[in-house]
Structure formats: structure tokens, C-alpha cells
Amino acid sequence: MEFYNKVGKMALGSRLRRLSEKLSDQASEVYGLYNIEMNPKWFPVFYSLAEGENKSIMQIAQEIGHSHPSVSTIAKEMIKGGVAKEVKGKGDARKNYIALTDKGGEINKKIQSQYADVNAAVESAMGESQYNIWKAIEEWEFLLEQKSLLNRVKDERKKRESADVQVIDYTPEYQQAFRELNVEWIQTWFKMEESDYKALDHPKEYILDKGGHILIALYKNEPVGACAxxxxxxDTFELAKMAVSPKAKGMGIGYLLGQACIAKAKKLEANKLYLESNTILKPAISLYHKLGFKKITGVPSPYERCNIQMELEL
Structure with missing residues (x-):
């Protein structure tokens, strides 16, 4: 237990596996007490078949919430142990179903008293515990179905890394970074166009001197994102030239830049933000929706790559 106390909640899966193994070992002893020849891991499949209906591997898997390969492996072990058998479908002989053998049927009769005693024993143990583990498991299963552990870890990683991100106003020292970030992004998906060269080669004349602004995202003082x-x-500004370095992917920098641009536009007393994009950029379109932009039909775009226009009312 010292290990788990030291490692903490990071070892949740390992600790649950340890508990599962302990319960499985003790379940084997319980089966022995009732002289029932059965592997504890067979129980879900056995119980499903004990209802008397022949079932396919897929049916059983869906019913007990196991994977198809897992049920297939258990079924093979049960067949080898003489507890189950394969039978052909009545309507279609090409389909195989699983059913209990006579031996399996006898086990089902003997096991009923074990069911009653085990259920009572578990209820008794739960009565001695401070927390209801059954309800806790149900709640965790629900939570992980709603949002997987992987996605939860991704979100926490994004929060941690975002704490080291700064969004600052553009200064001439970032002109090369502004250009390189955008050229890298544009050439990954499309091709550079005349308007791109104007904005990226001459940001002061094309953007800043005309009342525009450029924001730079720094991660540990390194430029990793930009937006104009x-x-x-x-009273309208165009949200343009948003680019994030591939090495900063998954850090939420695009969202931070978008929020910073919205805040800047509000400070400038703008009433609308407009942008142009392309629907093949699904993560970008999803980001814009998250920021509150809605699709509109706007004026013809100077960019060949544009096939969607969006707007945000401020």
C-alpha cells in the first residue's frame, strides 16, 4: 500500500487492477467451496448463456460490455472446459452460436446457492465500508463514457502548458517570426498568394499603419503563434494571418490568440470581427465556432483558398 500512497491517483488503473486480481483470486476459492469447476473470468459469459438462449459472440459482447476478441477467447476456454459448445444457427447454418453444455447446465443449477451467499457477503462488506464502491464504479464508468481519461489528460496538459504562454503586441523584432509562422502554415495546406506576400513582407505598411494590430504568442519566450x-x-476588423507552429500543437495557442484578438477588438470599440477560411481546416473551423463566429455570405474574397466566411458580433 505504501507504493500506491506514494504514487497517488496516477496509479488508479494499477490499483483497480490489483483489487480486481485480489477479488478474482478469492472468487476462485469461493468456486472451490461450492465444488464448481469454473474460471472466475468466465462468469459474465456464463451468466449470459445461463438464460438458456443460444447467442453469438457479438450478442454476448454487446450484452456484457466486453470486446468481441475478449468474449471469443473466453468462449473458446469454456468450450475447451466442456462448459459451453458451438451450435449452428437454425435459420442459417453458416452462423455459429454459443450455448451451455449439459455440464454447464448442471453448474447453473449448483451455482444458485452460491449466488445468494456471494450477494449477501458483498452486501455485508459494503455495509462495513464508508463508501459505496458499486455506486462509485457506476459513476466513474459514466464519467469516462462522457469524457475519456485521454481527453481529460490532454485538457490538463493544455492548461499547464498554456500557463507558460504569453500573448503580446507585435514589435519589429518579431517580423521574421510572423512571416515564417504564416508561410509554414499556408504552404502546408495551400500556396502563397499575392495578398500573403503584401501582409507578411510589409506588415507595418499593410496592417499596422492602416489601424490594424498583430499579436504574437510566446511559449517560454519563443514565438510559436501569431494573429492579425x-x-x-x-467598425469592423478582419481576424487574419492566424498561424501556430506545429511544435506547439495541442497547447491551445490558437484559442488564446483568438481570445486575445477579440479582447483587443473590443478595446478598439469594434462591433464586428470578420474572417475567411477553408472548410478543409476542420480544427480551425471548430476553433472559430468555439470563439463564437458564425458562417455568413460575404463579399468576394481576394484569396483563392477561401470558401467560407465567418463573423462575430461584438
């Missing part, structure tokens, strides 16, 4: 607000007519 280009002044349009009236």
Missing part, C-alpha cells in the same frame, strides 16, 4: 487584426470599413 486588419482594419476594414467602419
Amino acid at each position: 487584426l486588419i482594419k476594414m470599413d467602419g
Whole structure:
């Protein structure tokens, strides 16, 4: 137990596996007490077949929540142990089903008293515990179905790494980074166009001097993302030239840049943000929706790669 106390919740899976192994070992002793020849891991499949209906591997897997390969392996072991057998489908002889043998049927009769005693023993143990493990397992299964452990870890990683991200106003020292980040992104998906060269080679003249702004994302003081607000007519800015380095993927930098641009636009008393993109960029489109942008039909774009226009009311 000292190991688990030291490692903590990171070893949750290992600790549950340890508990499962302990319960399985003790279950084997229980089967021996009732003179029942059965491997504890067969129980879910056995119980499913004990209802008397012949079932396919897929049916059993869906019913007990196990994978198809897992049920197939257990079924083979049960067949080898003489507890189950393969039978042909009545309507289609090409289909194989699993059923209990006579030996399996006899076990099912003998095991009923064991069921009663085991259920009572578990209820008694739960009554002695401070927490209801059954309800806790149900709750955890539900939580992990809603959001997997992998996605939960990704979110925590993003939070941790985001704490080291700064979004700052552009200065001339970041002109090369602004250009390189965008060229790398554009050439990954499309091709550079005339308007790209204008904005990236001359950001001061094309963006800043016209009332626009550029924001740079730094991760541990290294430029890893950029985005521009280009002044349009009236009280509207275009959100443009957003690019994030592939090495900073998964850190939520695009979202941080988007939020910073929105905050900057509000500070400038803008009423709308406009952007152009392409629907093949699914993560980007998802990001824009998350930021609150909605699809619109706008004016013709100067960019060949544009096939969607979006707008955010501020």
C-alpha cells in the first residue's frame, strides 16, 4: 500500500487492477467451496448463456460490455472446459452460436446457492465500508463514457502548458517570426498568394499603419503563434494571418490568440470581427465556432483558398 500512497491517483488503473486480481483470486476459492469447476473470468459469459438462449459472440459482447476478441477467447476456454459448445444457427447454418453444455447446465443449477451467499457477503462488506464502491464504479464508468481519461489528460496538459504562454503586441523584432509562422502554415495546406506576400513582407505598411494590430504568442519566450487584426470599413476588423507552429500543437495557442484578438477588438470599440477560411481546416473551423463566429455570405474574397466566411458580433 505504501507504493500506491506514494504514487497517488496516477496509479488508479494499477490499483483497480490489483483489487480486481485480489477479488478474482478469492472468487476462485469461493468456486472451490461450492465444488464448481469454473474460471472466475468466465462468469459474465456464463451468466449470459445461463438464460438458456443460444447467442453469438457479438450478442454476448454487446450484452456484457466486453470486446468481441475478449468474449471469443473466453468462449473458446469454456468450450475447451466442456462448459459451453458451438451450435449452428437454425435459420442459417453458416452462423455459429454459443450455448451451455449439459455440464454447464448442471453448474447453473449448483451455482444458485452460491449466488445468494456471494450477494449477501458483498452486501455485508459494503455495509462495513464508508463508501459505496458499486455506486462509485457506476459513476466513474459514466464519467469516462462522457469524457475519456485521454481527453481529460490532454485538457490538463493544455492548461499547464498554456500557463507558460504569453500573448503580446507585435514589435519589429518579431517580423521574421510572423512571416515564417504564416508561410509554414499556408504552404502546408495551400500556396502563397499575392495578398500573403503584401501582409507578411510589409506588415507595418499593410496592417499596422492602416489601424490594424498583430499579436504574437510566446511559449517560454519563443514565438510559436501569431494573429492579425486588419482594419476594414467602419467598425469592423478582419481576424487574419492566424498561424501556430506545429511544435506547439495541442497547447491551445490558437484559442488564446483568438481570445486575445477579440479582447483587443473590443478595446478598439469594434462591433464586428470578420474572417475567411477553408472548410478543409476542420480544427480551425471548430476553433472559430468555439470563439463564437458564425458562417455568413460575404463579399468576394481576394484569396483563392477561401470558401467560407465567418463573423462575430461584438
